[in-house]
Amino acid sequence: DTEVTQTPKHLVMGMTNKKSLKCEQHMGHRAMYWYKQKAKKPPELMFVYSYEKLSINESVPSRFSPECPNSSLLNLHLHALQPEDSALYLCASSRIPQSPGQGSTDTQYFGPGTRLTVL
């Protein structure tokens, strides 16, 4: 089973709203990721959690706040977003990479995404 689930599938929010995106996996993966994808662009990494600790933050604005409450769950809290933040938000998970070239542990599996529209 290589399933990563995300909720909600679609979200429309105003610039003053607070909302959260949720991601869940039951593959025993200890690395989880948030990506942002704009139309006709590749996914851009936002955050990486390793063993439930934030290990990479790609200079993401503070209006995006990630949280990893346990090894299966990853949240992305949204507050005071801008219309340009409208995008597909993708969650992914993988085993912890052990060493370069270990493709099986590097492999990231993506959830279906949340389509976010900020009005």
Next chain:
Amino acid sequence: QKEVEQNSGPLSVPEGAIASLNCTYSDRGSQSFFWYRQYSGKSPELIMFIYSNGDKEDGRFTAQLNKASQYVSLLIRDSQPSDSATYLCAAVTNSGYALNFGKGTSLLVTP
């Protein structure tokens, strides 16, 4: 900036033909490479990964890696209209975590 480069296409092939998708990368430290397929409005779906020089086959798909030339390719045999999608090439960065994606190649398989 370590780059992964792909021709954006569209690459058009007739049904039943071989589609050849290419990718180059600039970071010699990259070790693992991935091909994802992404349908419009959907999330990336893993097709294959490769980390050893040479060919790796899985059904109709063959990935090829040439580390000396810093080149990765994906061959799709007996292409079907359902293969029409954007194909993303990605390399793992030195951190071991982050995927560095190319911009993707749009493939159109015509009946």
